[in-house]
Amino acid sequence: MSDDHHHNHESSELSETELRVRALESLLTEKGLIDPAALDEIVEIYESRIGPRNGSRVVAKAWIDPDYLNRLRHDATAAIAELGYSGRQGEHMIVVENTPEVHNMIVCTLCSCYPITVLGLPPVWYKSAPYRSRAVAEPRAVLAEFGVALSDETEVRVWDSTAELRYLVLPMRPKGTEDWSEEQLSKIVERDAMIGTGLVTVPDESAGQ
Amino acid sequence: MNGAHDMGGMQGMGLVDAEVDEPVFHAEWERRMLAIFLAMAAWRRWNIDMARFARENVPAVDYLSRSYYENWLHGAESLLLEKGFISREEIEAARAGGHAEKIADPPLTADMVSPVTARGSSARVDVDVAPKFRIGESVRVINRHPRGHTRAPRYVRGHAGEIVRDHGIFVFPDTHAVDGTQKPQHVYAVRFAAAELWGDEVSQRDSVMVDLWDDYLEPAP
Numbered sequence: 087m088s089d090d091h092h093h094n095h096e097s098s099e100l101s102e103t104e105l106r107v108r109a110l111e112s113l114l115t116e117k118g119l120i121d122p123a124a125l126d127e128i129v130e131i132y133e134s135r136i137g138p139r140n141g142s143r144v145v146a147k148a149w150i151d152p153d154y155l156n157r158l159r160h161d162a163t164a165a166i167a168e169l170g171y172s173g174r175q176g177e178h179m180i181v182v183e184n185t186p187e188v189h190n191m192i193v194c195t196l197c198s199c200y201p202i203t204v205l206g207l208p209p210v211w212y213k214s215a216p217y218r219s220r221a222v223a224e225p226r227a228v229l230a231e232f233g234v235a236l237s238d239e240t241e242v243r244v245w246d247s248t249a250e251l252r253y254l255v256l257p258m259r260p261k262g263t264e265d266w267s268e269e270q271l272s273k274i275v276e277r278d279a280m281i282g283t284g285l286v287t288v289p290d291e292s293a294g295q
Numbered sequence: 296m297n298g299a300h301d302m303g304g305m306q307g308m309g310l311v312d313a314e315v316d317e318p319v320f321h322a323e324w325e326r327r328m329l330a331i332f333l334a335m336a337a338w339r340r341w342n343i344d345m346a347r348f349a350r351e352n353v354p355a356v357d358y359l360s361r362s363y364y365e366n367w368l369h370g371a372e373s374l375l376l377e378k379g380f381i382s383r384e385e386i387e388a389a390r391a392g393g394h395a396e397k398i399a400d401p402p403l404t405a406d407m408v409s410p411v412t413a414r415g416s417s418a419r420v421d422v423d424v425a426p427k428f429r430i431g432e433s434v435r436v437i438n439r440h441p442r443g444h445t446r447a448p449r450y451v452r453g454h455a456g457e458i459v460r461d462h463g464i465f466v467f468p469d470t471h472a473v474d475g476t477q478k479p480q481h482v483y484a485v486r487f488a489a490a491e492l493w494g495d496e497v498s499q500r501d502s503v504m505v506d507l508w509d510d511y512l513e514p515a516p
Contacts, residue, residue, distance in 0.1 A: 103324060103365055103368060104322070104323075104324040105390060106368060106372075106390070107324040107327050107328050107331070107368060108324070108327075109386065109389040109390040110331060110368070110371070110372065110375075110386070110389070111327050111331055112389055113381060113385055113386065113388075113389035113395055114331065114334075114335065114375075114380070114381070116394055116395040116396070116397065117380075117381070117395050117396070117397060117398050117399060118397040118398055118399040118400055118401060119335065119338070119380060119398075119399055119401060120331060120334040120335060120401050120403070121334070121401040121403065121404050121405060123404070123405035124330075124334050124401065124403045124404055124405045124407070124408050125327060125330035125331060125334055126330075126405070127405045127408040127409065128329065128330040128333050128334065128408055128412075129320075129326045129327075129329070129330050131408065131409065131412055132319060132329065133319045133320065133326070137319075172413055172414075172415065173412050173413040173414055173415035174412050174415040174416065175415070176415065177415040177416065177417045177418070177419075178417070178418075178419065178462070195301070195302050195303035195448050195450070196300055196301060196302075196303075196347075196446065196448060197300060197347060197350070197351075198363065203415075206319065207319055207329075209313070209314070209317050210312075210314060210317065210321070210363065211311050211312055211313045211314070213363045214308075214311065214312065215302055215305070215308040215309075215359065216308040216309045216310055216311045216312065217311045218302040218303065218308075219302040219303065219304065219305040219306070219308045220308065220311070222303045222304060222450065222492075222503050223303065223304045223306075223450070223492075223493055223497075224493075224497075225501065226498065226501075228311055231310060231311050231313075232311070232313065238498065238500075239500075240500070241498075241500040241501055241502060242489075242498065242500075242501040242502075243501070243502050243503075243504060244501075244502070244503045244504065245484075245504045246303065246448065246503060246504065246505045246506070247506070248446045248447075248448060248505055248506045248507065249446060249462065249465065249482045249506035249507075249508070250417075250418040250419070250465055250482075251462055251482070251484075251506055
């Protein structure tokens with residue numbers, strides 16, 4: 087789905103941007119305002135340690151453990167912290183549950199607010215003009231582009247993250263996974279299902295697992 | 296401000312372009328840009344609403360033509376200049392390969408990054424402020440178009456919805472972005488019927504939930 091024209095345009099401006107960022111980093115470092123080792127550590131956290139696997143574990147545990155699901159409903163921030171996920175851009179968490187009657191979907195029309203502690207940094211499309219403009223006005227068309235078709239009987243409920251609450255979608259557990267372990271379940275929960283632009287499905291090779 | 300960042304309901308933006316197996320960053324400078332910004336935030340000379348406004352308060356054409364982290368770069372430069380951390384002359388000198396003198400010690404060192412990230416920074420305020428509205432009450436978003444920072448998106452202004460959840464008491468972005476004034480007040484999840492926002496041609500079942508502060512709302516009789 088990538089657009090060559092768009093990517094060429096980005097790369098032609100990249101060198102100027104890259105020079106500006108390098109100059110800024112060296113200036114701030116020389117003045118003693120930032121520590122480059124701290125920058126390396128920030129990058130390491132967001133690139134390697136925090137990602138959608140965190141959210142997948144929350145979802146799988148909620149499917150397996152009714153007490154945990156209750157704690158998520160009562161205080162999602164605390165319940166998510168039980169698994170070790172807390173902090174920046176997850177200070178105030180709310181879990182919204184998909185059911186046959188309601189399909190939840192999250193967006194930040196104003197910028198890029200996203201439940202980083204459980205999903206990592208947002209993908210480019212989540213921060214892009216098409217998603218931000220259309221998710222609230224024509225969510226069913228956006229969902230169709232993600233391959234998600236919902237019944238007219240289902241309410242599509244879009245959560246615009248305009249404040250400091252961060253939303254995680256609890257997708258529906260697929261049929262045929264009744265005997266699965268928490269670990270097996272967590273492996274089939276992908277990022278988009280926790281944004282609400284995807285559903286959790288059982289991959290063919292997992293059938294009969 | 297009614298800037299290009301306030302995108303809900305705009306048309307003509309094209310299809311959602313979801314990259315398969317997308318990497319976390321697309322270039323080294325994006326890694327450094329994110330990290331520079333978060334490391335400088337440790338000086339606590341600006342808050343999250345000031346940072347948001349610095350990114351929004353640019354010509355609409357620039358906002359739309361720049362990539363996400365390019366907008367971060369421009370926002371960072373304007374905040375760093377405004378707060379006096381650096382000067383334009385220093386930026387130009389650094390780009391020309393010049394050097395600057397050490398004037399400080401960084402407040403954020405590598406060993407602090409992990410605990411600081413895991414602690415986060417809450418915008419909730421521990422004071423007792425009465426809510427103006429109750430769950431189930433009908434409200435209307437006041438039709439106001441401030442020139443400064445606001446978190447009431449254009450597409451809900453003037454529209455009626457229902458309070459469905461009281462999130463508690465938080466700092467108010469519109470004043471917080473100006474000078475840090477907290478003006479603590481309740482934030483609610485407000486449910487808008489999709490048809491109230493977008494007309495009769497959309498699903499009568501669908502809804503949009505928007506988190507809104509007391510000062511954005513008035514009773515809807």
